[in-house]
Amino acid sequence: MSDNGELVVGVIGGLGPEATLDFFGKVLVHSKAKKDQDHIHLIIENNPKTPNRNDAIAGKGISPGPALAGMAAALDRAGADFIVMACNTAHAFENAIRAATPKPFISLIDEVVDEVRGSYPDTKRVGLLAAQGCLDAGIYHTAFAKQGVEVLNPGEKSQARFMELLYRIKSGERGADIRRAMQELGEELIAAGAEILIAGCTEVPLVLTSGENTKPLVDSTDVLAQRCVKYARRIKPLPV
Amino acid sequence: MSDNGELVVGVIGGLGPEATLDFFGKVLVHSKAKKDQDHIHLIIENNPKTPNRNDAIAGKGISPGPALAGMAAALDRAGADFIVMACNTAHAFENAIRAATPKPFISLIDEVVDEVRGSYPDTKRVGLLAAQGCLDAGIYHTAFAKQGVEVLNPGEKSQARFMELLYRIKSGERGADIRRAMQELGEELIAAGAEILIAGCTEVPLVLTSGENTKPLVDSTDVLAQRCVKYARRIKPLPV
Numbered sequence: 001m002s003d004n005g006e007l008v009v010g011v012i013g014g015l016g017p018e019a020t021l022d023f024f025g026k027v028l029v030h031s032k033a034k035k036d037q038d039h040i041h042l043i044i045e046n047n048p049k050t051p052n053r054n055d056a057i058a059g060k061g062i063s064p065g066p067a068l069a070g071m072a073a074a075l076d077r078a079g080a081d082f083i084v085m086a087c088n089t090a091h092a093f094e095n096a097i098r099a100a101t102p103k104p105f106i107s108l109i110d111e112v113v114d115e116v117r118g119s120y121p122d123t124k125r126v127g128l129l130a131a132q133g134c135l136d137a138g139i140y141h142t143a144f145a146k147q148g149v150e151v152l153n154p155g156e157k158s159q160a161r162f163m164e165l166l167y168r169i170k171s172g173e174r175g176a177d178i179r180r181a182m183q184e185l186g187e188e189l190i191a192a193g194a195e196i197l198i199a200g201c202t203e204v205p206l207v208l209t210s211g212e213n214t215k216p217l218v219d220s221t222d223v224l225a226q227r228c229v230k231y232a233r234r235i236k237p238l239p240v
Numbered sequence: 241m242s243d244n245g246e247l248v249v250g251v252i253g254g255l256g257p258e259a260t261l262d263f264f265g266k267v268l269v270h271s272k273a274k275k276d277q278d279h280i281h282l283i284i285e286n287n288p289k290t291p292n293r294n295d296a297i298a299g300k301g302i303s304p305g306p307a308l309a310g311m312a313a314a315l316d317r318a319g320a321d322f323i324v325m326a327c328n329t330a331h332a333f334e335n336a337i338r339a340a341t342p343k344p345f346i347s348l349i350d351e352v353v354d355e356v357r358g359s360y361p362d363t364k365r366v367g368l369l370a371a372q373g374c375l376d377a378g379i380y381h382t383a384f385a386k387q388g389v390e391v392l393n394p395g396e397k398s399q400a401r402f403m404e405l406l407y408r409i410k411s412g413e414r415g416a417d418i419r420r421a422m423q424e425l426g427e428e429l430i431a432a433g434a435e436i437l438i439a440g441c442t443e444v445p446l447v448l449t450s451g452e453n454t455k456p457l458v459d460s461t462d463v464l465a466q467r468c469v470k471y472a473r474r475i476k477p478l479p480v
Contacts, residue, residue, distance in 0.1 A: 014279065018268060020264075021265055028257050036292075039256070047281045048279035049243065077314075077318055
């Protein structure tokens with residue numbers, strides 16, 4: 001805890017690192033600080049060596065659970081008061097994180113669902129731009145179902161296209177063709193009935209921002225960044 | 241240590257946070273990764289609550305030593321194999337950091353001096369754009385003197401202008417007027433005889449990059465980022 005009573009945020013990151021950088025930048029923007037000391041204290045565990053989450057969920061690779069638990073434990077030892085993770089898909093392994101530390105783990109998924117409920121209360125159908133593992137594990141489907149909100153996925157061919165774009169983004173590409181392709185995947189979901197889009201993968205906002213589609217986009221990275229600032233400053237109590 | 245034998249980098253940051261973000265981004269660029277797992281493992285302790293370094297060196301504020309030592313110890317506990325700090329001025333307190341952990345601390349100052357010696361071996365005079373505390377503590381002057389290189393500072397009025405710009409950058413300003421003013425301070429040092437400029441404050445590269453002045457600029461943040469990638473991958477042995 002900081003001397004002024006603010007909480008120290010522990011960030012599980014590196015999934016991938018560019019998304020963690022984006023998250024860090026968004027925390028700084030939302031902090032609206034006028035000097036160094038106005039900013040919140042973050043500890044970022046950026047372990048990009050964590051095994052591929054999509055492969056593990058598909059049963060084709062080793063589990064990232066131990067690496068994620070290792071980051072949570074390291075953040076705990078380093079002094080984090082609560083822990084978040086700047087990756088949606090890895091929330092399929094949140095039990096491993098919760099088991100690794102007694103510190104509260106704030107679910108990005110729950111925060112996004114809460115944001116949709118608060119800012120778009122009449123929404124019945126959201127369109128989900130997320131990695132295959134996130135869809136396969138049903139992470140958002142389960143959370144939104146509790147709110148009576150239906151989750152629309154891209155069709156099989158479009159989802160395969162999404163995964164291709166995802167790995168190109170992770171390799172450092174940010175070209176106009178990737179941006180346009182991601183925007184088109186969003187538009188397909190809108191044509192299928194989505195009232196809002198969920199950037200349910202932290203690589204998505206690296207190439208697509210709200211205002212580029214004909215319906216609003218909820219950026220999971222930005223939601224988590226905003227919430228972290230509020231939780232750290234105790235403007236909002238930590239969810240139990 | 242990562243499973244492939246790469247070293248885990250511990251980063252003392254938040255001095256300020258925008259400079260730490262810049263450092264993180266530069267590490268990612270220099271990593272030239274094609275997938276998440278190609279990136280290096282970083283743990284970033286971003287504690288912006290650390291007391292003002294310039295005030296402490298001027299005898300007008302409490303020492304940041306304990307906060308810096310606290311970050312070093314936290315990084316050690318979290319599993320860092322070696323430690324760096326994305327701030328020049330705070331190197332005035334490097335003894336407090338070294339005393340807090342047995343892990344190697346890699347001096348940004350030494351890396352910058354080594355970079356100048358390697359890339360600009362005939363340099364006799366460098367122009368230093370750095371915070372007042374960094375000048376008062378003589379950090380670069382001592383290190384460059386060992387190489388027979390003279391360090392030129394801005395005049396008193398220009399240095400006061402530098403500090404004004406520094407705190408405006410820390411407050412989030414990045415306007416064209418700040419960029420131009422920083423470039424002009426660099427040009428004054430060149431007019432006084434500087435053969436190269438040292439961005440010896442990690443806020444400087446947020447508004448001034450190499451190529452904007454009539455002589456080259458050595459960006460301390462970029463030097464440290466490049467060196468960290470090499471040390472982590474063991475392309476270069478850690479200095480003892």
